[in-house]
Amino acid sequence: MKKLAAVISTTLLVASASANAQFYLGAKAGVSWLNNLCTSFESSCDEDSWALGSFLGYEVDEFVAIEGGLEALGETTGASYKDAGLTAYTLAPRLTFPVSEDLGVFVKAGAAFVKYGNKDDENLFGSVGLNYTLFPYLDLQAEFQHINNIDIDTSNFHANTFTLGFRTKFGGSSEPTPEPVEEVLVEETVVEEVVVVTPVVKTFETKVVDSGSFELNSSELKPASKQKLDELVVFMNEYPQANVEVVGYTDTSGAASYNQKLSEKRAQSVANALEAEGIDASRITVSGQGENNPIASNDTHEGRVQNRRVEITVPAFEYEEK
Incomplete structure (x- = not known):
């Protein structure tokens, strides 16, 4: 007893x-x-x-x-x-x-x-x-x-x-699964008086590729998921001035060193898919942040799913409309 x-x-x-x-x-x-x-x-x-x-x-x-x-x-x-x-x-x-x-x-x-x-x-x-x-x-x-x-x-x-x-x-707390990120082209026009050429600021709303877009426990991007990049590829081809930043993230499960390497590999996998569509590698910046910058709690399964992601960002740039 x-x-x-x-x-x-x-x-x-x-x-x-x-x-x-x-x-x-x-x-x-x-x-x-x-x-x-x-x-x-x-x-x-x-x-x-x-x-x-x-x-x-x-x-x-x-x-x-x-x-x-x-x-x-x-x-x-x-x-x-x-x-x-x-x-x-x-x-x-x-x-x-x-x-x-x-x-x-x-x-x-x-x-x-x-x-x-x-x-x-x-x-x-x-x-x-x-x-x-x-x-x-x-x-x-x-x-x-x-x-x-x-x-x-x-x-x-x-x-x-x-x-x-x-x-x-x-019986545990749950967080709602985020809605898919809509791909929206944002255009801001700066008008100057008595100027023939109008500078225009262009960018592309940050796109998120979630962990479901990769093969199970792998950094390999699923073939069907590559189609999600089509609109971004069209934008990059239309504006050769544009560059793109690809950053990978993970949740806190497992060792931090393993997570860091996995985030880098998944970011590189997305970059490789862009290069395969004709985007020059010099226009792509690739990095991995591992467990850093979570967007949800790592205490729940749903939160960890949200944190396993690759974010694709096009920094704002100016071009001249003819």
Whole structure:
């Protein structure tokens, strides 16, 4: 009981550290196997079975959560029991370490209350797994879990599971997805008295290429997304005085050095698409800002999607109308 109380105290302390949290609910299924249940004295023993589970979590931020679970680890035969059901109630902190924009590694370590047949025990458990964000509110996961030293009568054994599952988030704050940026040609005319030639200031409204325009976890621009640059290419060909600045940005997921390189590569990918349409490289300035200058909160998935972008800007220039 002391093990369970210690884990509950730790998880409540973590939960109180942040108000920017949301809940998630999930389910999983797979296989289970027990170690050291069978002895050489038993003529019939079966340590392998199925596994089903459900879990509820409280996500403090994208890295830390508190998770409780209910798991049925099938029916096994051994330790003087025949076709006995094994049930576990678990509680633990869940720590997630991002590998890329949508993929992360998570670990859990906490307490489990286990019932086998008509006996029960309190134990420590741990797990490790992979988490993949399929949609903004739906994740897929694969997990290996180990419950240590289950003491039932005169037997002492371990319980292992490997499961595949999903989780869905709810109750957190959400930010609206921005409307697509309209491509608008802005023209400002400066009129001078008694001047034959009228100087005109031209520019092109900043265009945003979002992360959905690139291949998954890549800096390669999708072929269909290159068509979004057509109007800008027409403008650049019509006004050879115009130059263009291409700047890439990312969210804060993953290492800052990885994000910096990714922002530079995505900006260069857009620049390459402009060059392929005949825009001279000397008219294009390319840079990456990595995690800098976010336009939305990195605490939510929707905010991180907005921050993963490439901005295309044409600085204002003057030309003379004939």
